[in-house]
């Protein structure tokens with residue numbers, strides 16, 4: 329990130345944190361608990377930090393992830409670690425975080441236990457915040473997943489995925505489960521991702537660019553240079 333882009337990215341993160349806080353307040357006014365589904369990667373760090381400063385009844389908020397690398401929580405690559413370090417701080421520390429990993433060796437072995445945890449959450453989610461990679465992937469629905477067709481079509485909430493372009497095995501919520509939310513946001517930065525999104529909007533095949541599976545959720549795009 330160049331210095332020139334730092335300010336708009338921080339402002340974007342703050343605007344998204346305000347919108348997320350407002351959505352949670354609205355839902356919590358009419359139901360006991362609300363669920364937030366968040367993405368990992370590098371983009372959401374300032375958003376997580378801004379969100380942790382929102383004044384909310386955090387003890388009534390459940391937080392989980394759209395996807396996770398099958399690594400331990402102490403690994404730099406762990407999205408759970410990212411959420412714990414940058415979101416579950418201060419007042420937000422009391423939110424209930426539900427991780428997508430187990431002690432099993434592989435995501436295929438752990439998927440059943442994770443499915444039970446995910447099923448127990450209060451769906452539909454208040455909000456799903458998606459990220460996107462330069463290859464059009466979102467969550468861990470990558471164009472080169474061996475299980476992509478399944479991820480886009482199954483009504484199972486969670487699946488283990490193997491992706492030749494990625495170093496680790498992963499676990500991801502399915503497109504069907506990610507659709508089950510009152511609000512959908514795509515949080516992206518930079519000209520490259522804007523071009524990928526433009527390309528995604530000019531076609532239909534979600535197997536080529538999996539983000540396409542979410543373009544008509546409707547999807548609110550939070551973008552900054």
Ligand SMILES: O=C(O)[C@H](O)[C@@H](O)[C@H](O)[C@H](O)COP(=O)(O)O
Pocket residue numbers: 367368369370371372394395396397407458459460461465466467468
């Ligand atoms: O854990 C992850 O990596 C994600 O859930 C993934 O879908 C992410 O949102 C995109 O890869 C964008 O990542 P960046 O923000 O790092 O570009």
